[in-house]
Structure formats: C-alpha cells, structure tokens
Amino acid sequence: MLNPISAAFKKAKQENRSALLTYTVAGDSSKKQSLDILKSISKDADILEVGVPHNTPVADGSQIQTSAYRAIKNGIKMNDIFKIVKDFKQSNKYKPIILMGYFNMIFQYGENNFLNKCRSSGVNGLIVVDLPWPENKYFAKKCKKKSIYFIQLLSPTTTKIRLKKIIKDSHPMSYFISMLSTTGGKLKVSPKDILKNYIKIKKIDPKKEVVIGFGITEKTIGKFKSADGLVVGSAICKEISNSLKHRQNPVTNVSKLVKKLKSKII
C-alpha cells in the first residue's frame, strides 16, 4: 500500500495545488480537545503533523512553546499521544499523520518500542527536530523497515553538497525550513528568494516531495502555491491560545482558520 503521505501528495497534485500540512501539539489544550481539533481540521488539511510536546524545545518559538507547556501542564504523556493518533485513525484511516518532536522522547521510549508503537497506532511519518543527518541514518533505516517516512529537514544553511547527500538518503518527503528562524518567526526573507532555494532543492530529485515550513501564515501562504506542500504550525497554535484567552471554542476557530488557509492555495 502506498504510504498515505505519498497518497496525499498525489491527490493534491491531481487537484493541481499544494498539499496543506497543519501542525498542532498533542494534548493542547487537553487530550480530548486536541483529538477533536485533528478530526475537525482533517476535512481541509491533507497531512496532519502532531507535535510531541517537549519542555526544552530548542527550535521552537513562543507560540509552539506555549502550546507545548500547556499540554505538558495538562498531563500529556507519550502513551496518550499514541492513543490520540490511534483514536483519530479509527475515524479517518487514510489521513496521514506525522509525529514531530525532539529525540529525547524517542530515546527514553526506546527506538524500537517507539517505532512499534508508531506502527500500531497509525503514525505515517516522523520529524525529529534535533536528529540531523548523518546522525539520523541508522534511525531512518529503522523507520523505513516499518514503512514510516523519516522526514529530513533542510535549511538555508545546508550546503549544496550536504543537500545532495541528504536528499539521496531521504525518504519520499523532506521539509525545507524557509529561513533562519525558530518556528513562528516573521517571514524575513522574500517568498521569491525562498522559492528560489526551494527550486534548487527540488532539482536534485524532482520525484521527491519537499514541503516548506516556518513563517507561513494566512497572509503569506498564497505566495508559496507552487510548492509540493506547505506547513502551518505557529499560526494554528496562536489561534488556540487566542481562543482560550477569549473563552471561545478552539475547535471551531482552528477549523475556520484551516479552511481559510486551504482556500488560499486552491
């Protein structure tokens, strides 16, 4: 069977658009609510990134940190996260889910245990922020054996030679970090320049999917339409924070936002 991640890209291509990837933190603001959000936004999002909250996230800006701290404070544990994924998959088997987090959580769970659990709960891909290439080679191979995509990160600082080597080892999807920033930073590079870098990466192996993330919001998403996929994370986390602040329903508000995001790339 085709990995649902690849299937999602295929579908978006057929519809002549980029795939929309959302990022929400598991357990934000509660286990149930984060599951409800996933269920609700899955109508418009093509791929769901589920953040594994960690309390020393060295690459996340304030919005995602706030979401992560909120989830941890509400008691989320690794096993709860797998349960959220499993419950979601029972309602929507083919919607791809990617877990995104920091390596210590995997390390403590045990690499093999973690991957087995991913497999049994229905995780389709993994992004490990602090496990760069080539250190991730061995783990990526293990992922492949379980039919889980290990998604390589690429950055504006990644040298040309390195890009080639990473893409060569990469699974069908990679993630291009648009600019030098933590998550949720304001777009400080022009979309044109970002796309120029993106095209350079695409040329290395056009068959492999590359998504763009960091700095993508309702305002900017329309400018990146030509990419294989676009990730929106901090803007969604911010929406949850704002909803809670104004005593509104985060599920409704986030769903509206995701719908709007989608409308901008159709």
Next chain:
Amino acid sequence: MKLKKKIPLIDQVSKSGFWGNKFGGNFVPETLKKPIEDLEIQFNKLKKDKKFINERNRYFKNWIGSPTRFIKLEKLTNHIGGAQIWSKVVSDANGGAHKVYNATVHCLLAKRSGKKIICGDTGAGYAGKMLSMAAKKFGLKCKIFMGAKDIARQQPNVKAIKKNGAEVIPVYSGSQTLVDAVSECMRFWVANCDTAAMCVGSTVGPAIFVRICGWSTSQISRELKVQLIEEFGSIPKKLKLYNCVGGGSSSFGFWNEFMDYDKKQCEFIGVEAGGPARSKKHAAPLTYGSKIGILHGAAQYVNQDSDGQIEETESISAGLDYPGVSPLHCFLKDTKRARYTAASDEEALNAFKTVTKYEKLRPSLEPSHAFSVAIKEAKKLSKDTIIVVNSCGDAYKDRGILEKRLGRKYVKPN
C-alpha cells in the same frame, strides 16, 4: 569505556562528537549544522596555531591576570585538624570567576570569523558578566539570556552585565533558570547564526562548545601544576582536588592537567548541588543516578521523567542549578576517574560560614558546595594529604541570598 593517556580529554571524541560512544554528540536542528561545522574547523585549526595560542596567553596574562593565587588556608587547616587545605583562588581572575577564560576565547574566535554579535547564556550571572566584559573589549555586540528567577537573585552580576553595555534578555519559560536561558540562547542562535556567534557558558551543549570551554578553563590546572611544583618541589603524593560541578566548566579546567596521574595520587572530587535538605529536587544528576538523556544538543546524565521531559531543579546556587551535566563529567564518572557527591543548600551555607570565619576568602555559593565536602573529608585525612579547593567565584554576587539566609554580618559592605 576507557580514558586514554597523553591525549587531552577534549580530543578523545569521536568524529560525531561522542565521548565513550555515549556522551555528547550534536543533537541540533539542521540550521545549526553548518555554523557548528564552521566553528569546529576554525577551532581545530587555531588550537594548533602558535600565534593564536600566544595571543590567548597574552590576554590571559595581561587582561585576565594569570596566574590566580594558590594559597594555604592555614587557619582553616588548624581548625579542622586533618589534611592541609589549600585553595586555588580563581575568583582573582578579572571579573571574579573562571567564566572569563571561555568568554575570552569565544570572543577571539568570533572576532576572527567576522561575527558582529555574540550571544550567551548565564545562570549565576558570571558567564554573562564575563562575556559582556570580553565582548566590550573586543568590540562585539552582546546579548545575554538569563532566567527571570536568576535575574532576581543575582542582581549584582545583572548590573555588571548592563554596565558593560550588553543587553540582558529575561527568560520566562519553564523554571526561569539556567536550563531555560540556554534553550533561549540556542533559539536566538538558530535564528541569527549568519551574523551572530554563540558562547555556551559551560562545558555543555553540542560537542564543539564542550571542547572550546574545556580547552579554555584548563588554564586553571596549567597554573596549578606549576604552583604545586613550586610549592612542594613535585606533584604531592596525596593530592585531592575538590570542585563544584554544575555544567562542569571550572571542575574540568581544574582537573585537566592532572588527568594522566593515577587517581590514588591525584583524586578528583566533584560536588554537585543537592538542593534544599528538605526538598526532593536537586541539581545533582551524577550523584543521584539520573538516566542518560539529551539536553541542549548533547547526551548526558540528566534529571528527567520517564517520558524524557527535563525536570525542574532546585539549588541555592544559580550557577549549579542545571538538570544536566557536561558529557566530560559523565565520561569521567563512568571511567571512574572522578568521584561525584553532593552538598545541600544548608551544607554550602555552613561551609561559607566556616571558611569566612577563619580565612580572608569569600567563596561564592557554588564553590561553597565544594568547601563543604572538602572540610568534611579533611578531618579524616592525614596531615600529608594536600587538599585543593577551587574557589572559582566570589560571593559578592550572592550578597542578597547571604543576607537573607545568614544575616547582615555575612555581607561585606562594598
């Protein structure tokens, strides 16, 4: 796992940055791979460059003021009545603590690579103070990240940082202490690594930072070795080196030159922060058997829960209040070259009282932890045993805490 002889410990590292295939590494976001690699290439080249070494030595001598004193604590020794207690007064260094060595080297490197900004973390405020001082000296713009809790409890150093023209950025996330300051500083570097250099304030972080810091603070043991030979004619037959361990930069620097001696002749004792006697929280991952985990880019023993969330620490001393510890110390623990133990807040305060009662030395709360264990063990040791305690910081920064906990008479009026 084995310690090799004749190779500096900072160089007993694998290509991917591990000591003993287990500790350290480079668990960093992709964006930092290139700046880290650049720094590695630069450092590996310069540490063999005689001109660079001379330049470093010149700054160490003329600006930092090397060597710092090595003194006998005569009255304290008589009072305790066991081993001879000596101290290496590293707080003599310009700025008042060992952090100045690492800060100076990082600024020298940043200057050479054409960086305009340098960012750094700080707990007790010494790393920040020294970096701001060095940045000013070398004409670099400086940003210091510091937990809000530490800003409140280490005001004298905060004032000094600002006076040096650096920006102090308060960190409100998590426990609002050193661990959060390091995270925030790394985030700043992720977003600004094209123009900014980063100075990690201790022997922690991605492998290259562990190595640069260890290389810098080793000045302490280079001086001590000469001073011991001057004093005793040779390295004493029974030598014990006590040092507090937070991240582990002063202790590593205090021990490095003695690494190849047999531990029966030259023993290393690292003292971690045990926290308040009544609290379960501590900052002593080596003493209390914390599991290996990844923190700030490196695998190390670290206080964490079963999921891998980093646990909050508690210690009266902001400089030791860190849940992890240098990969170098993890390696020294596992190879049994060093012995680690902890002192509580109260024990450190008592040691401070004892030392200041008998000597004209005012160790900050960090080295007071080391003094606590040294005093305790000295009683049982023979008179020909030489104990040296690294007094790596001055208590001036702790005046607020000392006044609150011990009363006015323990605060010096300056």
